[in-house]
Each structure stands twice: as structure tokens, then as C-alpha cells.
Amino acid sequence: MSQPPKEVIKFEVNGRTVEVAVRPYDVLLDVLRNELDLIGTKRGCDQGSCGCCAIHMDGRPVLSCLTLAKWAAGKKITTIEGLANPEPHPLQTAFETCGATQCGFCTPGFIMSAKALLDRNAEPDEATIKEHISGNVCRCTGYLQIVEAVQKASEELLEKDRPHDASVVERNRQTHPAGR
Numbered sequence: 001m002s003q004p005p006k007e008v009i010k011f012e013v014n015g016r017t018v019e020v021a022v023r024p025y026d027v028l029l030d031v032l033r034n035e036l037d038l039i040g041t042k043r044g045c046d047q048g049s050c051g052c053c054a055i056h057m058d059g060r061p062v063l064s065c066l067t068l069a070k071w072a073a074g075k076k077i078t079t080i081e082g083l084a085n086p087e088p089h090p091l092q093t094a095f096e097t098c099g100a101t102q103c104g105f106c107t108p109g110f111i112m113s114a115k116a117l118l119d120r121n122a123e124p125d126e127a128t129i130k131e132h133i134s135g136n137v138c139r140c141t142g143y144l145q146i147v148e149a150v151q152k153a154s155e156e157l158l159e160k161d162r163p164h165d166a167s168v169v170e171r172n173r174q175t176h177p178a179g180r
């Protein structure tokens with residue numbers, strides 16, 4: 001039986017514009033891994049149950065094994081490779097220092113899910129973190145270290161945003177006087 005024709009789609013991945021020829025049934029996971037060599041995104045279950053293939057599409061987390069590649073046309077895609085900019089993201093270092101990664105297969109998916117949470121809630125409590133990563137499966141760590149790593153990254157990101165220099169504090173005070 002003949003294959004349906006390929007269509008060229010254009011999208012942005014980790015800040016780079018790419019053009020790829022895809023068939024109507026190709027999933028984004030395959031395009032990322034096989035066409036663009038972005039092999040940090042993993043295939044676990046291939047049916048939307050493990051979270052290993054999580055990426056961001058226009059800033060929202062999606063499962064790339066269930067996302068048709070053609071849906072990426074015109075969108076901004078971020079994969080685990082795009083988080084280091086150029087230094088590793090605090091989530092990436094926290095997963096390492098907290099022992100939240102063992103075989104590492106699930107780690108990119110957990111980090112992309114956690115990043116989506118921290119982007120909209122900078123200081124999530126433990127219950128919120130657990131709920132948010134409940135769609136990600138890890139066979140190795142037992143999850144405690146993963147929750148700790150997300151908490152640690154949250155603290156580091158908040159600390160980074162906090163002004164330390166007295167002149168910055170003064171400038172902020174002048175820019176945003178109390179009561180205005």
C-alpha cells in the first residue's frame with residue numbers, strides 16, 4: 001500500500017527554526033529523536049502513561065508520543081536540551097545533587113514537567129509538586145529525591161531573582177514607591 005505524501009512543516013525548537021518533512025501520522029517524539037537528533041526526549045510506554053517523552057509546546061507541557069508532528073507547525077518547542085542556557089538549569093543540577101536520577105531514563109520527562117510547574121508557580125508546596133508530577137513514572141528512585149530536587153530548584157530560582165545588592169533594592173523602592 002502506498003504511503004501518504006510527506007508535508008514540510010516549519011517550527012522552532014530550542015530557539016532554532018527547523019523545517020522537516022512529515023507524514024500525517026508521524027508523532028513529534030519520532031521527529032525530535034530521529035530527524036532532529038534530540039535524543040534527550042525518551043520513549044517509554046509510547047501510549048501516554050509514563051511521562052518520559054514530555055516536552056513543552058508554546059510553553060505548555062505535552063506528551064510528544066501522543067502529539068502529531070504536524071501539530072508543531074508554527075509552534076515553539078522546548079526539549080530537555082533547550083533548558084541549559086548555556087549553564088544547566090537549576091532543575092538539572094538539583095536532580096543531580098539530590099540523587100533524583102539513577103538510570104536517568106525518566107529524568108528528562110520529570111524535569112520538563114517540573115519546569116512547567118515552576119514556570120507558573122514559583123514556590124509550590126510538596127503536595128502540589130507530587131500532584132503535578134503524578135503523570136511521570138520512575139522505576140528507580142522512589143520519588144522522594146525527585147520531590148526534594150524540585151523544591152531545591154524552586155528555592156534556587158527564587159534566590160536568583162531576589163535582589164542582593166542594596167542599590168538594586170533602592171532602585172526598586174524608587175521605581176515602585178509604596179502605595180502606588
Ligand code: FES
Pocket residue numbers: 042043044045046047048049050051052053054063064065066
Ligand atoms: S512515552 Fe510518552 S507518555 Fe510514555
Ligand code: FES
Pocket residue numbers: 100101102103104105106107137138139140141
Ligand atoms: S531514574 Fe531510572 S526510571 Fe527514574
